[in-house]
């Protein structure tokens with residue numbers, strides 16, 4: 001009984017391990033370029049080879065040498081008959097196999113070819129601008145793309161930091177010249193324990209200087225694909241309601257200019273004025289995807305609209321119904337019960353960390369998209385850094401153990417951003433508790449990954465055309481829905 005059951009389980013496990021190791025042997029044989037037709041697990045079919053020169057889209061690829069019948073995306077190349085080389089280990093003359101890989105199933109290979117398609121016009125413009133504003137480099141410097149005064153991205157340790165050293169837009173009337181705008185919201189009088197998120201925008205901007213605009217595995221260069229600026233900070237007033245009014249006006253200015261707003265918090269109370277600044281410019285319901293350990297749905301906290309309350313008030317906005325609010329990562333011992341009651345009566349959707357662990361990040365993202373987009377015209381994304389395990393985000397007001405791991409939450413963010421967003425916020429970074437800027441770095445990364453996803457999905461900026469098959473490891477989208485900017 002019990003024994004027999006565990007026995008059959010064991011057998012299954014063994015089989016899986018075996019197939020993984022034969023695949024690994026196979027890979028190793030390829031990587032080393034040795035007699036890989038003999039390698040265990042290699043599905044060599046005598047006389048049948050793949051040849052790069054016979055098939056687009058990788059004419060210079062050293063050859064993906066054999067069929068992958070199980071390829072999930074469909075294999076783009078046809079096998080080529082080579083009856084004269086029908087013996088194992090006999091490759092055609094002049095046909096070495098240095099690096100054999102399949103770009104359609106390996107991100108590392110796909111991205112290498114994608115990079116070539118990204119262009120470099122933006123980079124050249126930036127070099128020209130830096131030299132025009134910062135003088136040519138001293139004559140002894142061979143690399144003439146370097147300027148004398150540091151302007152732009154390089155060196156990463158120099159300069160006055162905007163978000164990823166994007167252009168600082170001093171005159172906000174000109175924001176419509178851009179496609180996305182970063183707005184600092186240094187506001188923390190909504191905190192109920194540790195304050196300090198008023199320095200969140202500064203902290204995020206400082207560490208964001210580490211980043212370039214290119215991401216290998218996503219195959220994207222934001223410098224080439226997105227016009228992004230930093231409009232600086234909202235003048236936050238030390239009064240909750242007046243502060244909210246300033247924030248809503250600033251966000252509305254950017255959104256109504258047709259620009260994607262990215263808010264750097266600030267505490268989570270800004271979620272309400274942020275949505276209030278966007279919703280009037282959306283022609284229909286707005287869904288909200290909220291990633292957090294905390295529900296933040298109570299009406300007041302200590303008699304005010306604190307950072308425990310944004311979604312109560314946001315879902316009172318006529319076109320931001322609570323049934324389109326989905327909350328991911330909820331749990332722990334920092335959950336005031338009044339907010340739970342509101343969620344129950346208004347019909348919000350909550351997935352706990354345990355839920356997400358049980359059903360998986362991909363399924364959780366599907367649920368989030370279904371709920372947020374149901375009958376909606378646009379979706380807003382709110383990311384609280386305290387949704388991660390407190391070990392990764394000490395620099396926050398209410399750290400809680402047991403939250404997301406960074407890789408999990410980054411994947412979740414990318415998946416929920418795929419259908420498009422009308423704006424996003426990253427909140428609760430408090431630099432004074434943030435050794436080595438690690439929490440601010442998570443915040444930066446979240447923004448970068450979301451924005452790059454929007455670009456890659458054709459929802460923001462301009463995605464360079466491609467001749468490549470779709471990137472691997474990207475779950476299939478449900479056909480024909482949810483495609484609003």
Ligand SMILES: [Mn+2]
Pocket residue numbers: 268292293294384386387398428
């Ligand atoms: Mn929170």
